[in-house]
Amino acid sequence: MLDFLASLVPQFAMDWWIAWPSWLQYLAATLFKILILTVGVILCVAFSTYFERKVIGSMQARVGPNRVGFKGLLQPFADVFKLLFKEVIVPSQSSKFIFVIAPLLSLTPALAAWAVIPMNNWFVIADINAGLLYVLALTSVGVYGVILAGWATNSKYALLGAMRSAAQIVAYEIAMGFALVGVLMAAGSLNIGDIVNAQAGGVSNWFLLPLLPLFLVYWISGVAETNRAPFDVAEGESEIVAGFHVEYSGVAFALFFLAEYANMILISTLTAVFFLGGWASPFEGWTFLNDISWLAWLTAGGLHWLFLKMCFFMYTFFWLRATFPRYRYDQIMRLGWKVFIPVTIVWIAVEGAMAWFHVGPWSNLGA
């Protein structure tokens, strides 16, 4: 793939590029990667709003958006332009500076966490050793945007939403962290590239089955962490209007929206990376597929597999939203503290036993 891309570049451009000092080359290449990834994530966000409305529409026996563009495909862009041209109203009794930076504080971590996620076997912006910890740290920082927005608005509905969100995220983060402890025990590394490589070799080597309880805990905590239905008490339209973003309009609201969807895509991708083998193909080792030229992509790992797995989890997000009623607040807390955390702790002990007897992902450990 890289060689193919390199062959497209004309010779004089190549010579010009090589003449650059190495630090400038590195800087330019990194900035270019960041640009590609950010644009990709934002496009995914745009089309996932369309995807969501179509999925929920069909589940509720409606058509969904079908007016703007072919089959309504341009609807996300129409929404973006509408939001861009609306006025941003800053409430007079609000804390102005914090009110304005709060949406940015929730968007930045959602985008920055993508830096350590490998898209295929060579595309990753920062291949760092403590990648898993970095992701965990950044997903936990995103809550500041919500809390500060709720506080700065100076409205009781917004403050209630912020309080609920803070308590919820702190509660579910512990279960999420414990689930990831299980992943790092199985992979033996904090580097996300190594975690994917540890799952190479088809479905049987994925962490999905040996870590099934942790997978469920991680995924449900992820839904709770992104404040999505059925855990969307921070917004709670029926009781606190729109929660923390009740006074936000125009671009400021659009940024919150972008952050929420970017976080959903991030959680979907992370679940795929940690439990479903990331960019690895489920048909790895089915060599007879390689003989049929148009089916070769099935056995080859790459971005397309990561994208498909991510789309599956995004679909599950929308499916949950269309299916379940909102949890009551005390039930959310009960689920987080009294169900998920004990489940993860027990399964970590089970993993310890599995590692001791060399079962599953540990079968080649010291043998």
Added chain:
Amino acid sequence: MMLHSILFYVFAGIMFGAALGVILSRNPVHSVMFLVFTFFNAAILWLLAEAEFLAIVLVLVYVGAVMVLFLFVVMMLDVNVEAAKRGLTRYAPLGIGLALIMAIELINVIWLRDQGEGAALDFVDLPEGYSNTKALGSVLYTEHFYAFEIAAVILLLAIIAAITLTMRKRPGLKVQNISKQVAVRAKDRVRLVKMDAEKKQ
């Protein structure tokens, strides 16, 4: 190494400014945000020293969890700025005293102790493939195993103590019994009655 020094002084300067912001800003929520910013800059300084585990854990634990709870509490407070100002002159000597003790301790660590070895004036380049996480783990779980485990037990005790101290059993409080609710079967609650259709009047 020149770039390292420049970055160090830039982030140390920002950190110092943010730390000043913590004590100088009037609004407690702004103070908390300055403290969060200070933690971030401290994490960057650790990253410069190639201690990526410490840096990320600082952000994860302090910024992601402790400060969120802090903000949670501070947001609920209705702080009287005038009363806080009156206290300033009363507590100033104590604050200055504490700051002096900490400064002396820091100087002691950096300067006096390292006189024999000579403290590094610059960041040391660590060997290729060095992992801070692995280095810390291999020491914590072998040499300092007992200290590490005892610290964990003390923390657990502190959590349990805090919960038992604040837990109140109020009489007449209605709570659900989830397992009872789940165990309910339709036949315990619903009685199906068979009856003939009645004639329309």
